[in-house]
Amino acid sequence: MDLLEYETARALLDQLLADSRLYRTGKDYRALLDFVIRLRNFAPFNAMLLQVQKPGLMYAASRLDWLERFNRTVKDGARPLLILWPFGPVALVYDVADTLGDPLPDGVSAFAAHGAVDSATLAGYASKMAKKHIVWNEVDAGDGKAGSIKVALRATKPELPTRYQMSVNRNHGPNVQFATVAHELGHLFLGHLGKDKYLNIPERPPLQHSQRELEAESLSYIVCARNGVLSQSASYLSMHVKSDTTVDQIDLYQVMRAAGQVEALLGLTAHTKYERPQKAVR
Structure with a gap:
């Protein structure tokens, strides 16, 4: 991430936090950390952006992921959520509530976990x-x-x-x-x-x-x-x-x-x- 990207991402988060006034207490902060942990398929910063945009979000994925990994499609008119993308300024992802298709497999939120180390x-x-x-x-x-x-x-x-x-x-x-x-x-x-x-x-x-x-x-x-x-x-x-x-x-x-x-x-x-x-x- 170069200086311009750093400043852009920093300004984006500062504005979102200022507008939403989220995470003002220790309890809220712990809840944010736990959300970032649960949404393992996104980098920590992007998981935080999703929680700021839509508190209470249970699971999200890109349109491509929904189709290829879960055989689900995004509903017409669904509101996309923005995250930062390493190959461009932003990418679009969607809440599970805005998709249709096969049921999600059990433990889907943990599919990226690696388990204990040796x-x-x-x-x-x-x-x-x-x-x-x-x-x-x-x-x-x-x-x-x-x-x-x-x-x-x-x-x-x-x-x-x-x-x-x-x-x-x-x-x-x-x-x-x-x-x-x-x-x-x-x-x-x-x-x-x-x-x-x-x-x-x-x-x-x-x-x-x-x-x-x-x-x-x-x-x-x-x-x-x-x-x-x-x-x-x-x-x-x-x-x-x-x-x-x-x-x-x-x-x-x-x-x-x-x-x-x-x-x-x-x-x-x-x-x-x-x-x-x-x-x-x-």
């Missing part, structure tokens, strides 16, 4: 991270220390990669390690370690420790739950998301954008298919 899966993630100059080291630590991430060597030029070092407790099981990796990658892609042009990480103003932890754990909660991994993020968030928590304390845009970046890095991409926009006839 050591081999984690090794694959470590390899993917290494390609982006993020080295994963397992360390012998007590149960209360899950992991950390730091800058190992800052790039001297914007076009060069900065090298990072992540530490993960080797005494924890694979699922806990996965949650740790998601949390620490969250700190990185949320800009808590600074701007990184090579990884497309924006510069952000300094945050309090509690804000950084809440953002990173929100991201970990999203990534873990969307991919079938049980973690302690839910109880952790319950301690941090209070009744007076508002979106003014949480950068929703950055959390959803960074969650998508982490999923892309680890190969946990969304599964919805989209039709390419038709060229205008002159």
